[in-house]
Amino acid sequence: MIEIKKKQFGDFIKNLMETYRVFAPTKDGKKSSFSEIKKADEIVDVHTTKSAKSVFFPQAEVLFNYSENEIEVPNLEQKPIALWGIHSCDTKGLLSLDKVFKNAHQLPNNKMYEDPYWNKKYAESLIFTLACNEPLTTCFCNWFESGPFDKTGADIFVVDNGESFLLEAISDKGQTFFIQSGFDQEGEHQHAVFSLKKKAESMMEEKQDISSVFETLNEIQEKEFWEEITQKCINCGACTFVCPTCHCFDVSDEGKHQKGKRIRVWDSCMFGIFTEEASGHNPRGLSYQRVQQRIMHKFNYFYDNYEEHLCSGCGRCIRVCPTNLDIREIVKKIIKRKNNV
Amino acid sequence: MIDKLHEKVKSLLEEKQVELVIGWGKGSLPLTATPVFIKDTKDVDQLIFDHTCRNNLTMYLTKDKKSLGKIHDKIAIIVKGCDSRSVVLYAVENQIKRENVVIIGVPCSGIIEKKKISELTNDMEVLSTQIEGDHIIIKGRKEEFKFKLTEILSDSCLQCRYPDAIEYDHFIGEPRGEIDINDEYSVVEKFQEKSSKERWEAVKEEYSKCIRCYACRNVCPSCYCNECFVDGNDPQWIGKTPEVTDSIIFHLIRNLHIAGRCVDCGSCVSACPVDIDLRLMNKKVEKEVKERFNYVAGIDINEKPAMASFCEHEKQDFILD
């Protein structure tokens, strides 16, 4: 563990910028999101409104430009990304997205298809997970075998103790960065970190045992269950757009005549046309069917594929929902149903 | 007042006058009410009415191609002044049959805009609140604030002329009466003082924040089209990305579509996850319709909507100048 005094932080970021494009939480109007910074003082220490997924998976990304007889893919050879100040819930979100984009599907030659737009950016990145000293009351990462000081997925784990940042190399990439930067892993800060960790954990609400959720969802057949718990949803995309794990996208062409660009742009299972077919038929034409899809994807389908839930408990969807459809309450109702049967 | 509301709802359900009652219940977060759908008299106690009952619930009457109306013969809905105007709008626009909806009107003394609290408290997480007279005490983990209610009520409420439900079958509580408002277009007037360049810059800056989540549209009772122009993809009318020019087109067209139909309930303003000032343009269009056609949305159930009627002597300078 090494210590960077806050006074030296500006220089640290400056050095980092020689090798990396540095992304960090910044003000975005009255809200906050992750964006590329030029100076350390642009960084804000908040629970960002938007998640960090947009760093690697932007809301709109040009896949290629086309003209009558040419296709040009944007230059993917860019300086690697260093992502500073991401909380463990977002780091875990990135791990989930990596599962989707890295091994998207099996090709006929038995190789896995790797999404080139995601893969290079994420694979070469350096993730500085920042311990979350003050979880919000809407945070529930502790439901998912995680917590405000979870190091999973971090290359370097950072603790802010007020005066300094304490850095610990976690992954091989993190170790290499330490060696290249001439940092010495040794250092006596364990005690301070331990008490900050205890304090943050004590601020969290009680943890729920969600081990039955996957199975219970397999068993729910009747639509009344879904209608009842999702009735108030207005099917906007707010929850899925701020979510660090939602990753559905649509592909859209923008251009005139023979020239234009093909763009992938975030979609949302909440939207009415989400699975509308060319015939006009929509298997998820009703509101509850789409919320059912959101919940099933998060707590059943994804679990089926990867044995983890597609939710990191960041609480953003709870904070932005215009109707206060609280995902924790939905999960609790699923758990309760199990206990009642 | 709340007991009377519970009693009324209970009797409506017991006497089978309605099958479903839409109202507000306590939400899972401070200062947040949540829509509740009551079918059973044992759940009636869930209903609340206070400064947190933000959403205009009438949109549920048209949600999902009016699916609730197809399931239930009769629905009761609890409405504030602005919300009641949306029910009038639905009746005028033939979206509901007035006699199929039982309207329970309540007098509203304003809804708290959580965004104002965030701004005044530097984004402090609110843990609890307490109302004392015309003040509110807001507690966070480390800090505590005291505000006048007028500092944190939503702008729509501060400039609301009709706080009592206008149209109703049952009215619960003491009516506040029509309020004489003389600054209802102050935001528009202030904006109009700017040069056209400044206005354009301001509009661009505001809408460049839009993430196109459509919370504003979906929470809006006036936006009930089965297919919104932004969703069409064959042909596609508008770009799908959050590119600012497309977002401006989305908002300006939505503004035109709600001309003479927006009731200034403020639901869209509160819903926007990125705090875009949506009220300015809503008010601009409202002002325009009022001045040109002497029409205010949702006031008179027998009057034809401004955009569905035509008089020869209407000002037409925008066509023939």
Ligand code: SF4
């Ligand atoms: S859960 Fe809330 S944020 Fe998500 S679509 Fe429904 S209303 Fe919108």
Ligand code: SF4
């Ligand atoms: S579903 Fe909600 S709580 Fe879970 S990761 Fe997404 S935004 Fe966060």
Ligand code: SF4
């Ligand atoms: S545009 Fe906004 S203020 Fe007007 S009726 Fe719709 S939700 Fe209410």
Ligand code: SF4
């Ligand atoms: S709610 Fe806000 S971000 Fe979402 S579409 Fe409307 S203006 Fe844009």
